Amino acid sequence: MRIIVLIKHVPDTWEERVLDPATGRLDRSASERVVDEITERALEAALALKDSDKSIEVVALTMGPGESTGAIKKALSMGADSGIHLVDDALAGADAMTTAATIAAALRDAGADLIIAGNESTDGRGGMLPAMLAEHLGLPALTFISDLVVEGGRVRGERATETATSVVSAALPAVVSITEGMPEPRFPSFKGIMGAKKKPVASHSLADLGLAADATPRAASVVLSCEPRPGRTGAEPIVDDGSAGQRLADYLAQQRLV
């Protein structure tokens, strides 16, 4: 069985993330890049399946600029067998539609039995890509899944909603997006780190995928302008004259926070 995991190189969630006001795009130099935390859990889900069945092949796929090989290297050190890097200058500024079309082109003949993605990335947080991808590929999509099981040629998982938990399943091949409810990713081992550079990484441009750069659908949505979030406006200070506790409780109740 071949599992392809979609991973993404994103700015560190714990650092300041900055948009470039001139282009409306992410300023990639503003903070350290890490593997997106939810997609790391997607990889963990695939590796956990591989732990119980060594014949499973795990491939990490990412789309991003040259430096995104860092994300693939991390995935390989954690235990993925190989990597696929979709990289092309013409992809800069790609929106979800373009990204889904490009990844779909790469996956169409990749022989994946299961495609696992995060339900959203921690930077863009669009949360649309897995469903778009499934639509492009004509595959069933199980989205927002926790507790993933593969057996008898089917994939099954739980999806928690506000009122209930649905159990959903589909025949393979399928696209699954997982939530942060899935287990935390493992640490790479020393051996995994030292062995990562020996694992194969394929790099594909748009032309390689049969998508000529000029024929690529331009991003259907573009950011026209962006401005920094305004600073916090003055809160109402409460000076304790004996009633502060009551006023604070009233305020919280008024805001429906308690």
Added chain:
Amino acid sequence: MTLLNDAPMAAPAHALTDEQAALVDMVRDFARHELEPHAIEWDRTKHFPVDVIRGAGELGFGGIYVSEDVGGAGLTRADAALIFEELAKGDVTIAAYISIHNMVAWMIDTFGDGAQRERWVPRLASMEHLGSYCLTEPDAGSDAAALSTRAVRDGDEYVLTGVKQFISGAGSTDVYIVMARTGEPGPAGITAFIVPSDAAGLSFGANEVKMGWNAQPTRAVILDGVRVPAADRLGGEGQGFTMAMKALNGGRLNIAACSLGGAQWALDRAVQHIRTRRAFGKPLSEQQSLVFTIADMETELQAARLLLRSAAQSIDTGHPDVAAHCAMAKRFATDVAFTAANAALQLHGGYGYLAEYGIEKVVRDLRVHQILEGTNEIMKLIIGRSVLEKAS
């Protein structure tokens, strides 16, 4: 005349390779998630977190510079120096125990015969088994070659009798390397043995109450007629002391790295503190005397780091003055790191003295690094004598 060998020390590693950077990243993640959040609690409750240590074993921490054919990670001492520095930022005591465990695994990997390597090393490398190194005795510390534990040959076995003192991990670990006397007085009469924890006649003293290193047990190991098959003798008779000293070269670098990591953590905390703490109308970081303190801490830790990495390369490349290089790195790093950690405590004022801030723990933990794996006075003997031998 140049110091020691005419060949200069190997050029220090100023830049990390991509792999080394990835190793450091992984260890940082591990230390931050698995060690640092618990370090103060483990110190307070004297808890030896065997489950967490076994988890580290799965990642390769049990045999960092042990050969790959017996389950080790096969990394260099230069890699190990980076790994221990980063690990100690999470918890000095746990990092230091893992150093001792690595000495044990490395000794059997390096000096064991084929059967011994296969039997003992894989489970040490995975940390399914934990190791202890037993050299020091109640009456033989710095003068380790004067040890009096006896091993008497009896057919296919040796019978070991004596007491080992200050043994890290003792009582909680599975494999003990015991240096015992089989022959003449002095180093040439000492032989090493591999003793499993369930050997009849092996028992342990009380967990010592001590200043620091509380998250690992320290006990006496009592050997009362312990029968060890000759097959578990490590190396030949009389070779034990040399093997024990070779293991200590690496142990000294690991401990130096642990000191450096602990002190760097304390320095980073102190910098944060004095930038935000205000007194006399401005941040403490604008007081020139405190700026000078930070400068001294940084300078000495950087110097120690270069000496450490250089000595690690001396082991990796088999430099003839390796023992002196390791002694210099250990002496210097453990001294300046203790001074830096103590300075970090002072920079924190009263908060530094509170357990909650973690600084006083690092000071207590680093203090013993000036004593163990050879006191810093013994380090000076090794260094000074090496220099004088060159001149004679």
